[in-house]
Amino acid sequence: MAEKLKIKLSIANRVYPLTIDAHQEEGLRKAAKNIELMIKQFEQSYSVRDKQDVLAMCALQFASQVEQQSIDKTNVNSHIEEKLKNLNELLDSFLVSQRS
Template identity: 55%
Template sequence: MNNDDQLRIKISIADRIYPLTVSYSQEEALRSASKKIDTMIHQFEENYAVRDKQDVLAMCALQFASQTEQTTIDTSEGYNKALDRLLKLDEAIERILNK
């Protein structure tokens, strides 16, 4: 990726500014992610006794990581169920063709 394909942006997370150089295709996702993080920070601060921003950021990281893991688990389970159904269909077709 050359410099013509990159964009300099500033992302705000937990009242801190982070300058980044990203591809144009990444900009929207990064801005959306920073907004979600700030929303989650605000929710944690409103609902729990939070001592400092690091605690809140750790909880945000845990929540995002657990969502990713759950999606992986759900996808894997769905894949395994679909594969099992396809194998059963294949066996049924094989039985019909061998009659």
Template identity: 50%
Template sequence: MEKLKINIVIAGRTYPLSVSNTKEEEGMRKAATAINNLISMYEQNYAVSDKQDVLAMSALQFASKLEILSLDKSDTKKEELEKLNELTNLVSNHLE
């Protein structure tokens, strides 16, 4: 399968990338838009003079959201397993 070549602009810099399909391209473009929106928000609301600081703050925000989602999934899985165990015990006790 041939890779698609695209250009993504983040913080005013262009990055040439290769993607496998249009879905991956759409994901990359949406991610770049989200990053650029967050950069603009930080620049407007905080006294930030260096692009590297804004990029670091943006990276931290995205990474922390990902980690929080991962923790939430882990907690949900534990709750689901506990409920399944409770149901299994109820059924087992009823069948005895």
């Protein structure tokens, strides 16, 4: 059974206690650090009245990155599928010509 860890992450001046699997710790700590960095960037770039607004912008930024990666992956997969289809057709043509 996986070892459980109790950790505390600080995000936007709030501490969040979590119980996690040991293998998740590094990813969660990096994510919290990235959120903190993004909060500082938004606060420096825009006049922000409320942490809620900054956190909403962080969530939007991260969600849009995930969606864009999904879109990019789909486009790459379509491109690869098309190339494989063309290659398969070339191989089929070659094999047919060799039988004749």
